[in-house]
Structure formats: C-alpha cells, structure tokens
Amino acid sequence: MPKGIIYKVPVNKDVFSSVVKECNSSIIKLGECEEIKCTERTIRRSLKEGKITPCYLEQIAKYLNVDTRLLSGDLHKQADNYKDYFLKSMYLAQLKVENYPYFRKRKSDLDKQPIEGLIEQILALFQISFSQFEDMDFEHKYLLQYDLLDAMFPVMRKHFSVDAYGRKDMPELERIIYELENFREEHYRHLYADEVLRKKFLKKTPNGKTKSEINRMSTEDLIVLDLYNNHDE
Numbered sequence: 434m435p436k437g438i439i440y441k442v443p444v445n446k447d448v449f450s451s452v453v454k455e456c457n458s459s460i461i462k463l464g465e466c467e468e469i470k471c472t473e474r475t476i477r478r479s480l481k482e483g484k485i486t487p488c489y490l491e492q493i494a495k496y497l498n499v500d501t502r503l504l505s506g507d508l509h510k511q512a513d514n515y516k517d518y519f520l521k522s523m524y525l526a527q528l529k530v531e532n533y534p535y536f537r538k539r540k541s542d543l544d545k546q547p548i549e550g551l552i553e554q555i556l557a558l559f560q561i562s563f564s565q566f567e568d569m570d571f572e573h574k575y576l577l578q579y580d581l582l583d584a585m586f587p588v589m590r591k592h593f594s595v596d597a598y599g600r601k602d603m604p605e606l607e608r609i610i611y612e613l614e615n616f617r618e619e620h621y622r623h624l625y626a627d628e629v630l631r632k633k634f635l636k637k638t639p640n641g642k643t644k645s646e647i648n649r650m651s652t653e654d655l656i657v658l659d660l661y662n663n664h665d666e
Contacts, residue, residue, distance in 0.1 A: 441484035445506025449480060452504050455530045456497040468496050500533035508533070536597035555581065575617050582609055626652040630659050 453459060460480075464473025471489045479485040485505070494501040502508045508528055515521035553563040566574065586606055596603045634647045634655070639662050650658070 439486060441479070441482075442487050442490065442505060443483060443507070444479060444485040444490065444504075445509065446480040446483065448506035448509050449504060452499060452530060453497065456499060458497060463493055463496070466496055469493055494538070495535050497530075498535045499530050500535060500538040502538055503528060503530070503533040531598075534597055540597075552578070571620060575613070575620075579610070579613055582613065586610070622656065623652040626655040626659070630655045634658065 450460070453463065460476050461473055463469055463476055464471070469489070469492045471486075471492075475489070476485075476493075479489070490501055490505055494504045497504070500508070509525065512521050512525050515524055549563070552566060556563060556566060566577070569577070589603070589606055593603070595601050596605060631647060631650070634642070635644055638644055638647060639658060642658070647655075
C-alpha cells in the first residue's frame with residue numbers, strides 16, 4: 434500500500450446513522466466517548482466519504498454492542514442477492530440491533546477457526562500435546578470432546594443466566610452437543626457406505642452402473658444409490 438494511504442472499509446451513511454439512533458446514541462456522543470479513538474469530525478467525514486478506518490468501526494461497534502457488519506451496512510447490501518421482493522423484505526426486517534450484537538461478528542470470526550485449534554489450546558493448559566489427541570481413534574476423540582462439552586454445560590448455567598442475545602434458555606448449549614452427536618452419526622454412516630455398500634455394489638452392480646463407476650463414487654453418492662436401489666426392489 435502506498436505511503437500515506439490509510440486502508441478503509443465501505444460504510445453506508447444512512448444505515449450507520451439509523452443503527453446509531455436505534456442504539457439510543459448519536460454521532461456527537463460517539464465523538465465524546467473515550468473508548469472510541471476518533472472525533473465526531475472524523476466520523477462525519479468518514480460517513481460523507483463512504484469509507485471508514487476498520488479500527489474506528491470496530492471501536493464504535495463494540496461501544497454500541499452491535500455487529501460491525503450491521504453498523505457498516507454490509508448486511509443490508511447483501512439484501513440485493515434476493516430477487517424476490519418478499520424474501521428481501523423479510524431479510525431486511527430482521528436486521529435489528531437486538532439480533533446482531535457485537536458478539537455475533539466475533540463469533541462468526543471464531544467459527545472460521547478449525548476446532549482442532551481450540552482443542553489444542555485446552556489440552557495445552559494441562560500439559561497434554563495435540564499429538565496425543567491425534568493418536569486416538571475416532572470414537573475416543575468423540576468421547577473426549579463430548580465429555581468436555583458436557584462438563585462445561587452446568588458450569589455455563591451456573592455462572593451465566595443469559596447468553597449474548599439475552600436468552601435465558603441458552604439454546605446454543607444444547608445445540609453444540611446435538612451437532613457433535615450428528616457429526617458422529619455422519620462419520621459412521623459414511624464409513625458404512627465406504628466399507629459395506631461399495632463392496633455390496635461391486636459384488637452385484639445395480640442396473641445402469643459399472644464397477645468402475647462404483648469405485649469412483651463418493652460415500653454420499655453410494656448412500657443415495659442404496660436408497661434408490663432399495664426403493665426399486
């Protein structure tokens with residue numbers, strides 16, 4: 434990047450102003466806030482330009498407790514992907530501050546990180562290497578993750594009465610366990626397809642298929658083929 438040029442991200446003035454108002458704040462108040470390292474003048478100049486420095490956007494979003502993507506207008510821009518007027522209206526209607534706290538963007542960023550990184554960090558706290566985890570078979574790895582998450586459940590319940598969205602039932606706690614259980618079922622389903630169904634179809638190829646095609650099929654394709662084959666029978 435050329436010297437003197439500051440990297441900035443797009444910001445929609447109308448959306449930004451609307452979100453700030455929804456948060457019961459104002460650009461004047463933002464400029465006076467010590468947690469935000471830019472002045473009212475800088476904010477107004479950025480909005481006029483339609484671009485803002487990422488660190489300022491982050492600071493303002495954190496102060497207002499709102500997702501940076503909602504504050505900048507990035508989520509509103511994505512509404513253009515909907516060609517159907519009704520679906521577009523439904524999408525825009527749910528773009529509220531209460532649905533997009535600052536935590537939501539942070540979680541989105543964290544979700545992009547491989548789960549192995551989190552497991553490695555937890556194991557390292559107890560002087561256990563990640564290679565020890567890698568040496569386990571699938572079932573043992575599953576049980577370790579299940580037991581860890583299951584043990585965290587009552588701890589979260591004990592120390593937090595609501596989640597980041599203010600929900601008392603904290604539905605995500607149970608969803609994590611549910612997704613892990615589904616992951617285990619999917620693993621064994623695809624293992625069955627690869628080790629049992631493939632051999633079954635190679636021994637007696639379904640109509641319209643060759644052994645070469647069966648060998649090249651993915652496990653998902655084998656599962657679908659098995660469903661069709663059973664249906665025809």
